[in-house]
Amino acid sequence: MTDIQININNKTYPTATKPSIANLELSLNSNEFICLVGPSGCGKTTLLNIIAGLDNDYDGEILVGRRHTHPKIGYVFQNPRLLPWRTVRENIELALDRPQPPEVIDALLGAMQLTQAQQVYPERLSLGMSRRVAIIRAFAVDPDVLLMDEPFVSLDAPTARHVRELLLKLWQQRPHTVLFVTHDLREAVALADRLVFLSATPMRAISEIIVPIPRNERNNELAIEAFRQQLLQHHPEIKQLL
Numbered sequence: 001m002t003d004i005q006i007n008i009n010n011k012t013y014p015t016a017t018k019p020s021i022a023n024l025e026l027s028l029n030s031n032e033f034i035c036l037v038g039p040s041g042c043g044k045t046t047l048l049n050i051i052a053g054l055d056n057d058y059d060g061e062i063l064v065g066r067r068h069t070h071p072k073i074g075y076v077f078q079n080p081r082l083l084p085w086r087t088v089r090e091n092i093e094l095a096l097d098r099p100q101p102p103e104v105i106d107a108l109l110g111a112m113q114l115t116q117a118q119q120v121y122p123e124r125l126s127l128g129m130s131r132r133v134a135i136i137r138a139f140a141v142d143p144d145v146l147l148m149d150e151p152f153v154s155l156d157a158p159t160a161r162h163v164r165e166l167l168l169k170l171w172q173q174r175p176h177t178v179l180f181v182t183h184d185l186r187e188a189v190a191l192a193d194r195l196v197f198l199s200a201t202p203m204r205a206i207s208e209i210i211v212p213i214p215r216n217e218r219n220n221e222l223a224i225e226a227f228r229q230q231l232l233q234h235h236p237e238i239k240q241l242l
């Protein structure tokens, strides 16, 4: 695994009058779990699409180690985007760029508690199950960086907590660099090693915090409070977001 450096000087959509991203610098350490927290519409999806190589129309650079290239990506979208005519297992296998021993998929299905559902078609899955399939699919390609764009949005609270716990366990078994986007500070603190707070457009990274270990309710609350204080001190303009 390699460190990744993202420098975006300017990203302006052709039809827009002002940049969506300006002077954004972000370093991703190998196998680090990073949460990006930012206001609605600040440019998070735009950033993930640039990192994924889906949008090359920007001024900046992405370095994987010392190479100017795009990292190998696993992408978990808000919508799980499963092919309805393929089973759970086939949806995972289709994402692979090279065949994997069946045990690899078996282990991922087991970790996400989907072994029993592997021959099922997506229409029979709950939203929480579909999200778990999407997470497996992203891990299965063994990416340089896993991009997760609010993958637990619109799940009820207990289901979101369950899927979060499974994700963390899987990540501890198979460490990968993760870039996880959320609006939810509590979700971010429950998951991340490091939180990066983003400004409204034009988006840039305005503050960051390392989450204290061990993770427990008290440490999480302390992290949230420290984060609030740090942000309010340096960026009073975002008070309404906290």
Ligand SMILES: Nc1ncnc2c1ncn2[C@@H]1O[C@H](COP(=O)(O)OP(=O)(O)OP(=O)(O)O)[C@@H](O)[C@H]1O
Pocket: 013, 014, 015, 016, 020, 038, 039, 040, 041, 042, 043, 044, 045, 046, 047, 201
């Ligand atoms: N195709 C496009 N053309 C023009 N402007 C766009 C386009 N896509 C996004 N934008 C603008 O760029 C900015 C960032 O949008 P983006 O969807 O990346 O934000 P976001 O943080 O992911 O939003 P949300 O929190 O709602 O998911 C917004 O001002 C949006 O209106």
